[in-house]
Amino acid sequence: MFRLYTAKTRNSSYIQTSVSCPKSWTRSLKNSQVTPSKLSKLFLPSGNKAAASGERESTTDLLARAGFIRKSSAGVFSLLPLGALVQRKLAAIIHRNMYYAGASEVSLPSLLTPTAWKATGRYENSELYKLKDSSESEFLLAPTHEEEITSLVAKDVSSFKQLPLRLYQIGRKYRDERRPRGGMLRGREFLMLDLYSFDSTTESALETYKDIRAAYKSIFDSIGVKYVISEADSGSIGGDLSHEYHYVSSAGEDTLVVCGSCGYTANNEVAVSYPSHDHAPDADSVAVTYGLTKDGILLVMYHPPDRVVNYNIIKKEIPTYDSSIKDPVTAFTKDVDPMLQRIIRVYDERVPEQASLPDLPVTVNIGNITTVRFPCVEVALKSHPRELCPVCEDVLDEERAIEVGHTFYLGKKYSEPLKATFTDKDGSRKFMEMGCFGIGMSRIISAITEVTRDQKGLVWPVSVCPYEVVIVPKPNSDKIDNLAVKIFTSLREIGCEVVVDDRDKSFAWKLGDAKFLGFPVSVVIGNQFLQSGEVHVESRRTGKVETCTPEEVAARVAYLLKSERTKLI
Missing domain, CATH: 3.30.930.10 (Bira Bifunctional Protein; Domain 2)
Known part of the structure; x- marks a missing residue:
């Protein structure tokens, strides 16, 4: 088995996910010298340059x-x-x-025949890509x-x-x-x-x-x-x-x-919302909207004139509601004596019980009228602020x-x-x-x-980042290049996904690009190593920079990645 990636959930231990690969691959990987992954070998047309001034750059x-x-x-x-x-x-x-x-x-096909779609009534959806083959047979994507x-x-x-x-x-x-x-x-x-x-x-x-x-x-x-x-x-x-x-x-x-x-x-x-505590119901101003159920019951919905009925709520409270009926009153009276039909009167919570209601559009037996009360209008907090939660009334x-x-x-x-x-x-x-x-x-x-980007660029969570660690060595130093390989090897040995930025760019440019590309951790090998034998380990999310010896890098990086995996950003 060859390790594909590692991840850790908030409430679980360190998990290793594997995929099958030929045993010869495994043997050659174990027996060969580790060759660093290099950004120069990737197709990476990155442009670490400032976005156009003015409006915020789109994601x-x-x-x-x-x-x-x-x-x-x-x-x-x-x-x-x-x-x-x-x-x-x-x-x-x-x-x-x-x-x-x-x-x-x-694995299901992308090219489908329309038969099943016609059976479910969804073939007329306007977002379908429909096409025909050379024999005029119909398909859709x-x-x-x-x-x-x-x-x-x-x-x-x-x-x-x-x-x-x-x-x-x-x-x-x-x-x-x-x-x-x-x-x-x-x-x-x-x-x-x-x-x-x-x-x-x-x-x-x-x-x-x-x-x-x-x-x-x-x-x-x-x-x-x-x-x-x-x-x-x-x-x-x-x-x-x-x-x-x-x-x-x-x-x-x-x-x-x-x-x-x-x-x-x-x-x-x-x-769903309930009226605010300072809501003043108007008993003389009530609007009415009509609907019809699949079994022919007329819905008479009373609500404030400046609010709109939310038919999704109606459907949830009265599952037989039929949204396809365009003229409910006409359909209600067609071919049937209204006196034998049923009506459900729905009062929105904002309509007072003693409100002056419009007359019913038809005459029915009073014993066939049912009354229910629940919030049935769309929530509109911009025009009606401080409305209340249906659970706790906050x-x-x-x-x-x-x-x-x-x-x-x-x-x-x-x-x-x-x-x-x-x-x-x-x-x-x-x-x-x-x-x-x-x-x-x-x-x-x-x-x-x-949701994670900042002014410097991308900020990937550890779980989905392209690489967990980028090593940024200062160019034109054999001593620094050799250390970069050693640090790469030590990080690979503890399971880190690490890449070396060996591109033909200036040191300052590569430092900026490490932040721009959003790698969670950067290991920077610069002049301080040549002077005092120390390197920098930087967290992309927090911006915190730690100075340590090369021998301490693996432990510092492991700690940073572990702490990042336990946070939601």
Whole structure:
């Protein structure tokens, strides 16, 4: 076995992940003299020069200037060697945690036929890349793989004895973004982890959902960047339960509603709030909005005129709500006597019980009217500040964030139209219960950069950095060059990923570039070694510089890396 990388989570011991390789490789590595890894041997078109003055440099431009990525076209990027190293380390963290979660790796095609997509009703999605081959057969480029994996499992899984099943891949996705923006944060082609679960019962599926959420926590803890988990809308993926994983950043497209007291966090698409303590309800000013359920019940929703009904909340409280009905009142009265129909009156918490309400649009039997009360409008803290948390009733706040992961409990949304069934213990045929779970690999590289960067450049967490340590020797000194090799060897012996900056640049330029590229630790061998026999060991994140002898370098570096691994930055 050949050691691929090392990592340490916050709550675990030092972990070594391995991959298989030919024994001859191992023998030759053990028997040969260690040759230092050198930046001069990498394709690294880094430009350690000041960004244009004025506006803050975009993260995409910063990564490009640092030689991690190159733009191919709008929303499409190439990863250069340093970027590929970061991506590989992210993948290694994910593979390890998928293994612990009991998931098996698959590799699904990117070129799909539309049959399953038409069965689920998603083929008309405007973000699909659709194409035809030379024989006019229809295909699409996979934006996600729910249909493909469900069709695959439906053919090969037939018994409860084969469940539960957890399958994952790290693969490319394609979406026809009309306005790709934010660099790799919203691209047309991107790399993604997608995991799909299949269970025999709702209870088992929810247990799987809990297990994968625990795996996600381990993944994001291992990466080492502070994150938040929020309640979320399932969107076009569908399902009844959903959570998002975010890095808080002003560059994010999502708005989170948060409570600093109890930790309540929700995407504003599903967030709930109660009126502030100084809210003065107006009993004479009430607006009404109508909706219809799938079983023909008219929803009459009362709310303040300056607020908008949040239909995601309505769907959560009244699961049979049908958002596809454009004219609920007309549909309610069509072909049926309203006196025989049911109405649910929904009062937003901001509407007083004794409010003067608009007349109902139809006449119904009073015994067929049900009244419920819950917060049903969108949270709007800019125009309505100091609204209250639904959990602890403290004041809510909001912050921008970048979504980097999402978990969905799907239920039978895909198994029913695609006929993914199994024979249960009692001999009956039942539909599988499903979940799907995603992490944007391309997006997370850009997101990490956005939230950790500083004025000097990139600041990579140890877990995903291209190299943990860079040795920067002053040029034109055989004594310094020999010491650089010795320090490189000593660091390799304790398991460090180390590289020597031997590029044909000035010493000052290379010192700046070490910071710019974001290596967690720099070992600097300069004039002080020639004068007093000492070298500098510098932490990129803290900027702290320690002076030590060459013999002490390995211990100092090991301590710095260990302390960095135990922190979320």
